[in-house]
Each structure stands twice: as structure tokens, then as C-alpha cells.
Amino acid sequence: MKLKNKVAFITGGTSGIGLETAKLFRAEGAEVVIVGSNADRLEAAGRELDGQATLIQADVRKVADIERAVEEARLKFGHIDIVFANAGASTVAPLEAITPEYVEDNLALNFNGTFFTIQKTAPLIPAGGSIIVTTSFLNTIGMPGLSILAATKAAARSLVRTLGAELAPRGIRVNAISPGAIATPFYGKMGLSEEQLGDVAAGLQQKIALKRFGEASELAKSALYLASDDSSYTTGIELVVDGGLTQF
Ligand SMILES: NC(=O)c1ccc[n+]([C@@H]2O[C@H](COP(=O)([O-])OP(=O)(O)OC[C@H]3O[C@@H](n4cnc5c(N)ncnc54)[C@H](OP(=O)(O)O)[C@@H]3O)[C@@H](O)[C@H]2O)c1
Structure with a gap:
């Protein structure tokens, strides 16, 4: 087992990439703490993890919530070896529709949430620890209607x-x-109609060299690589897991 006795703190651990990663980390011997803002999804994720995870309801847009979640993890485990700052979401908005409130909300979740998750967990991470941030293919290619989400992901890469x-x-x-492009509930939360979603999916699929969406479990395996000693000499990189979407 690659993560025996490790403690992993996963934001956005209740769905999609974060949940699959929590399952894999658990199977590799880690204690997993999963953080999400929605109580029902948190409970459902806990069941999918066979009750073998610490569930913490917190909205990572709020620094006080992150502090409370980290303190809960500290009281239970004393330290955190692996941080997966993965929570994220957005809605589609073209240039003319973007308001200051939209920008603020996107920054609060996708940038501040990432930054403060790292800042608040860092004091608890021992030598040998690993922090992983979820960025996006939007750091390489432009997609209409996602300017602010893309900017937050570029900031996260920085x-x-x-x-x-x-x-x-x-x-x-x-x-x-x-x-x-990974098959998760992410796309269903972007404020698009079924027809628009179908068009986006078809357009993306055409551009992906491997001609299919990725599975969350394929991201989880890459997260395991970065979390474990298999990547002990790797820091500062952005590991691209996109079926060739941004490479050809
Ligand atoms: N799927 C893709 O194609 C794709 C592509 C590029 C990048 N990404 C990135 O991958 C990451 C994971 O996305 P996913 O595809 O796995 O989507 P997902 O299934 O929708 O999962 C998103 C997770 O973030 C959590 N979250 C959302 N708002 C939150 C908040 N305010 N506080 C705490 N947690 C919050 C959600 O839980 P609650 O809603 O319960 O809070 C959920 O657990 C995101 O950062 C996303 O930008 C995804």
C-alpha cells in the first residue's frame, strides 16, 4: 500500500475527481478527510467510502470554514501528510454578462479556497508531505464563457x-x-441546457486525441502518483491528464 498511515485532506472530496481520489487513497491505506459544502452530498460520499472517511462540511469560500475543518483534522489526527486542494465549480458567462459579484464568487471558491486550504494546512504537514492542486486544461486552451474560471486556474498554477x-x-x-474533459457532475452545474451541454461535449470530444472523456478514476491514479513517494523528486509541476486535448 502506497499511503499506509498517511492522512489525506481532500477538498471537493464528495464528488467526481475528489471522491474517486478519496476511494483510491483509502484503498492505499490512508486516513481520508473529505470536505464539501453540501450536507447531502457529504453524507452520500461517506456511504460510498463505507463509513471509512472523516466528513467535514465546510464552504471553502470562507476562510473561517477552512480553519474549522483543518482544526477538526488536527484534533483527530495531529497532522496532515497529503493535501488535495481540489474543490471547484463555475457557471458559463460570456464577457458581457460578467459582474463583479460573479468574479468575486469565482475567485472565492477557485482561488481563495485553494490558497487558504494550503495556508491553513501547511503548519500541520511534516517533511515528506505532498500538496496537490487541481488546475484545468483551460490553462492551455481558451473556451468561450469561461474567462474567469480559466483565470483562477492560471493563478492556481502560479x-x-x-x-x-x-x-x-x-x-x-x-x-x-x-x-x-472528465466525466463528472461538474458540467451539470455550469448553468447550461441539455442541448448546450451536448454541443460542448461533442466539441470537446472532437478535440481530444484519445476521442473520449476521461474518467475521474484516471485522475485519481495521477493524484496517487503525486501524493506518494513514487514522485519523491517531483515538485512545482503541472501533471496534464487530458487524453491529449492540449498537446496536439
Ligand atoms: N470535470 C472536468 O472536466 C474538469 C476539467 C478541468 C478541471 N476540473 C477541476 O476538477 C476539480 C474537481 O471537479 P469535478 O470535475 O470532480 O467536479 P464535481 O464532481 O462537481 O466536484 C466538485 C467538488 O467541489 C466541491 N465544492 C464545490 N463548491 C464548494 C465549496 N464552496 N466549498 C467546498 N467544496 C465545494 C463539491 O462539493 P459540494 O458541491 O457539496 O460543496 C464537489 O465535491 C475542480 O477544481 C474543477 O475545476 C474538472
Whole structure:
């Protein structure tokens, strides 16, 4: 088992990529703490993990919620070896529809949530620890209607370099995982009609070299690589897992 006796703190661990990663980390021997904002999804995820996870309801847009979640993990485990700052969501909005409130909300979840998850967990991470941030294929290609989400993901990629440099002297690695188009509930929350979703999916599928959406379990395996000692000499990178979407 690659994560025996490790403690993993996973935001957005109640669905999609985060939930599949929690399952794999658990199977590899880790204690998993999963964080989500929706109580029903949190409970359902707990059942999928056979009651073998610590469930914490917290809205990562709020720093006080992150502090409370981290404190709960500290009281239970004393430390955190692996942080997966993965929570994220957005709705589609073209240039003319974007309001200051929309920008603020996107930043609060996709950037502040990522940054403060790292800041608040960092004091609890021992040497040998690993931080993983979920970025996006939007860091490489532009998609209409996703300008602010893409900007937050570019900022998250930047964080990985700077915080990687800051935490390297403590023996903590910081890396990003960059998903392509992955079949998760993410797309259903973007405010698109069924017809629009179908068009987006068809357009993306055409551009993907492997001609299919990825599975959340395929991202989980990459997260396991970055979390475990298999990647002990890797820090500051963005591991692209996208079926070739951004490479050809
Ligand atoms: N799927 C893709 O094609 C794709 C592509 C590129 C990047 N990504 C990135 O991958 C990450 C995971 O997405 P996914 O595809 O697995 O989507 P998902 O299935 O919708 O999962 C998103 C997770 O984030 C959590 N979350 C959302 N808002 C939150 C908040 N305010 N506080 C705490 N948790 C919150 C959700 O739980 P609650 O709603 O219960 O809070 C859920 O657990 C995201 O950062 C996304 O941007 C996905």
C-alpha cells in the first residue's frame, strides 16, 4: 500500500475527481478527510467510502470554514501528510454578462479556497508531505464563457510554483494536476441546457486525441502518483491528464 498511515485532506472530496481520489487513497491505506459544502452530498460520499472517511462540511469560500475543518483534522489526527486542494465549480458567462459579484464568487471558491486550504494546512504537514492542486486544461486552451474560471486556474498554477519554492526547504512538495474533459457532475452545474451541454461535449470530444472523456478514476491514479513517494523528486509541476486535448 502506497499511503499506509498517511492522512489525506481532500477538498471537493464528495464528488467526481475528489471522491474517486478519496476511494483510491483509502484503498492505499490512508486516513481520508473529505470536505464539501453540501450536507447531502457529504453524507452520500461517506456511504460510498463505507463509513471509512472523516466528513467535514465546510464552504471553502470562507476562510473561517477552512480553519474549522483543518482544526477538526488536527484534533483527530495531529497532522496532515497529503493535501488535495481540489474543490471547484463555475457557471458559463460570456464577457458581457460578467459582474463583479460573479468574479468575486469565482475567485472565492477557485482561488481563495485553494490558497487558504494550503495556508491553513501547511503548519500541520511534516517533511515528506505532498500538496496537490487541481488546475484545468483551460490553462492551455481558451473556451468561450469561461474567462474567469480559466483565470483562477492560471493563478492556481502560479501558486504551485511559488508555494512549492516556499515549502521545499521543509521537504514538502507542491504540484498541480490538470484535468482535461472528465466525466463528472461538474458540467451539470455550469448553468447550461441539455442541448448546450451536448454541443460542448461533442466539441470537446472532437478535440481530444484519445476521442473520449476521461474518467475521474484516471485522475485519481495521477493524484496517487503525486501524493506518494513514487514522485519523491517531483515538485512545482503541472501533471496534464487530458487524453491529449492540449498537446496536439
Ligand atoms: N470535470 C472536468 O472536466 C474538469 C476539467 C478541468 C478541471 N476540473 C477541476 O476538477 C476539480 C474537481 O471537479 P469535478 O470535475 O470532480 O467536479 P464535481 O464532481 O462537481 O466536484 C466538485 C467538488 O467541489 C466541491 N465544492 C464545490 N463548491 C464548494 C465549496 N464552496 N466549498 C467546498 N467544496 C465545494 C463539491 O462539493 P459540494 O458541491 O457539496 O460543496 C464537489 O465535491 C475542480 O477544481 C474543477 O475545476 C474538472
